[in-house]
Amino acid sequence: MDTLEIIKTIEKYTGSHIKFGVIDIDGVLRGKMISKKKFLKSVDKDIGFCNVIFGWDVNDQVYDDSKVTGWHTGFPDSSAAIDLSTYRTIPWNDNIPLFLADFHQSDDLSVVCPRSLLKRIGDRCRNAGYIPKFASEYEWFNFRETPQSLKQKGMVDPEPLTPGMFGYSLLRSSQYHDFMSGIAGQLESFGVPVEGIHTETGDGVYEACIEYSDLIEAADRSMLFKSGVKEIAFQHDIVASFMAKWSDDLPGCGGHVHQSLWNSDESDNLFFSSGPGNDLPPILEHYIAGQLHCLPDILPMYAPTVNSYKRFVSGSWASTSVSWGRSNRTTALRVIPGGEESARLETRVPGADANPYLSMAASLASGLYGIENKLTLDIFETQGNEYQNPKSQSLPANLKDAASRMKLSELAKELFGDAFVEHFVYTREWEWEQFSKRVTDWELKRYFEII
Structure with missing residues (x-):
C-alpha cells in the first residue's frame, strides 16, 4: 500500500x-x-x-x-x-x-539509533550501485513457564517444552502443533513470512528461516519475528528465549545473517557464479575478505552480551575463528553456492541475542569495505573441520576484550562513525561492569564451603 x-x-x-x-x-x-x-x-x-x-x-x-x-x-x-x-x-x-x-x-539520537544506522549503510550500498537483499534465521529455546514462574524460580532451572536432543523431529513438532503452526501462520499474516521451521538439537529448541527481502525490511522482520514469537508463545503458556546460550550442556542459539548483492535493476545476483569450477565471483571474494578483515574489530555488533561469548565453543555449531568455507557450518562465513536466486553468503557469527539492525549493518558495512578497497581473500578456505584448524585466528574471548578492541579501532569508526562507536562501546563496557560485580551461582557452589 x-x-x-x-x-x-x-x-x-x-x-x-x-x-x-x-x-x-x-x-x-x-x-x-x-x-x-x-x-x-x-x-x-x-x-x-x-x-x-x-x-x-x-x-x-x-x-x-x-x-x-x-x-x-x-x-x-x-x-x-x-x-x-x-x-x-x-x-x-x-x-x-x-x-x-x-x-x-x-x-x-539518529547517530546511535540502530535502524537509522542501517539505513545509512544501505544508502551507501545503493550509492555504490548495489541492491542488498538480506534475511535472518533464528534458533531459540521454549519453556513450560510464565514470566511469574520464572521469577519465582530466580530464572534458574526452567522446564524445557520437550525433553531430549531431537533435531528435525516431526514427532516433537506435531506434539505442539498449535504453537508451531501459530508461529508460521500468524507471523505470515503479520508480514513476517517464515520460509521453514523445525526442531533443532536441544531440549525444546526450534529454528526458523525468514524469507529474504530488502535490507531494512529484513531487519524489521527479524525484530518483529523475535517479538512475535514471544507473544505467541505466551498465549500457549510458553516462554520463548533468544538468549545466546542458556545451558552449559546444550548448543547455543544462532541469529545468522544471509545476504547477497544484486545489480541496480535487481536482475542479477552478483554473488552467483555461472562459470565452471569453484571460482568465486570477484565481488563476493572482496565482500568476504572485507567481513573477515573487519570481524575482530566489530565483534560486539554480532555478540553484544556477556552470554554471547559462551556460545563460541568448539563443536557447538557456532563459529570460533576468522574463517570461511563453502557449505561449511564450522566456519564464521559460509558460502552457499545455490542458484541465480539463492546464491548467498551466510554470516554465522551473530547469536540470536544480537540486535538484527546492528548485525546486518556490520555485515554489509564490512563487506562493502572489502569491495571498496578491493581486498584479496588471503585466508585460505576451510576444508573440513575448522574447529581443528591450528592456524586459525581466534575471535576475542569475551565481551570485555571485544569491546576494548572495538573502542581502539579506527576501522570501526570509519565504518559507523565516531559517535556511534563511542556510545555503543560504552554500553558494552557497562554490560561487562554489571556482570563483573555480581556473585554468580558458579562462585557460590565452588567457593562457599570449600575454599
Whole structure:
C-alpha cells in the first residue's frame, strides 16, 4: 500500500488506538499505544518518544556517564518518525495496527539509533550501485513457564517444552502443533513470512528461516519475528528465549545473517557464479575478505552480551575463528553456492541475542569495505573441520576484550562513525561492569564451603 492508502486504512479502522515501536541499542522493541487521532496528526510530522531508551540498559538501569542522554539532559522527548511502510496488523492482538519508527537525521539520537544506522549503510550500498537483499534465521529455546514462574524460580532451572536432543523431529513438532503452526501462520499474516521451521538439537529448541527481502525490511522482520514469537508463545503458556546460550550442556542459539548483492535493476545476483569450477565471483571474494578483515574489530555488533561469548565453543555449531568455507557450518562465513536466486553468503557469527539492525549493518558495512578497497581473500578456505584448524585466528574471548578492541579501532569508526562507536562501546563496557560485580551461582557452589 502507498502512503495515502495506509492513512485511509487507519482512518477506517474501528479501533481507538494503534501501536508503534522503536528499537533500542540492545535490540529490544520499545513502544506504546497511542490514539488513532494522535497517530493521524503525526503522519506528516514527528512524534515524541522519551530518549531514556538510549540512556539505560536492557534492565532499565540508567547509565552513569552516557553522553547521548542521561540525568544531565533531563531525559527529554526526542523526535521519532513513524515509517508508514512498516504497517501491519497483529493477528494475535485483535489485528491492532502496528508501525515501527526511528530517529532520523534531524534528531541527536539518529547517530546511535540502530535502524537509522542501517539505513545509512544501505544508502551507501545503493550509492555504490548495489541492491542488498538480506534475511535472518533464528534458533531459540521454549519453556513450560510464565514470566511469574520464572521469577519465582530466580530464572534458574526452567522446564524445557520437550525433553531430549531431537533435531528435525516431526514427532516433537506435531506434539505442539498449535504453537508451531501459530508461529508460521500468524507471523505470515503479520508480514513476517517464515520460509521453514523445525526442531533443532536441544531440549525444546526450534529454528526458523525468514524469507529474504530488502535490507531494512529484513531487519524489521527479524525484530518483529523475535517479538512475535514471544507473544505467541505466551498465549500457549510458553516462554520463548533468544538468549545466546542458556545451558552449559546444550548448543547455543544462532541469529545468522544471509545476504547477497544484486545489480541496480535487481536482475542479477552478483554473488552467483555461472562459470565452471569453484571460482568465486570477484565481488563476493572482496565482500568476504572485507567481513573477515573487519570481524575482530566489530565483534560486539554480532555478540553484544556477556552470554554471547559462551556460545563460541568448539563443536557447538557456532563459529570460533576468522574463517570461511563453502557449505561449511564450522566456519564464521559460509558460502552457499545455490542458484541465480539463492546464491548467498551466510554470516554465522551473530547469536540470536544480537540486535538484527546492528548485525546486518556490520555485515554489509564490512563487506562493502572489502569491495571498496578491493581486498584479496588471503585466508585460505576451510576444508573440513575448522574447529581443528591450528592456524586459525581466534575471535576475542569475551565481551570485555571485544569491546576494548572495538573502542581502539579506527576501522570501526570509519565504518559507523565516531559517535556511534563511542556510545555503543560504552554500553558494552557497562554490560561487562554489571556482570563483573555480581556473585554468580558458579562462585557460590565452588567457593562457599570449600575454599
